[in-house]
Amino acid sequence: MNIKTATVLKNAWGDKPCDHETLEKEYFNDMATGDYICTRCGEAFTKSERADKIKQEQEDKEKSQE
Numbered sequence: 001m002n003i004k005t006a007t008v009l010k011n012a013w014g015d016k017p018c019d020h021e022t023l024e025k026e027y028f029n030d031m032a033t034g035d036y037i038c039t040r041c042g043e044a045f046t047k048s049e050r051a052d053k054i055k056q057e058q059e060d061k062e063k064s065q066e
């Protein structure tokens, strides 16, 4: 997703809660920035934040299976 689109999304979304289900690569002038953007609310995540989020989700899933 382009960084400009993300800004528009973010402004439109406001402060509503979002569980950031789908993260897309962030682009600036067709160049990947290395960061990720939530396709729903436009919030930006760094690569390590995204990795932490995926790890957390896996742990939560494992816990709920116990």
Ligand SMILES: [Zn+2]
Pocket: 018, 019, 020, 021, 038, 039, 040, 041, 042, 043
């Ligand atoms: Zn989100």
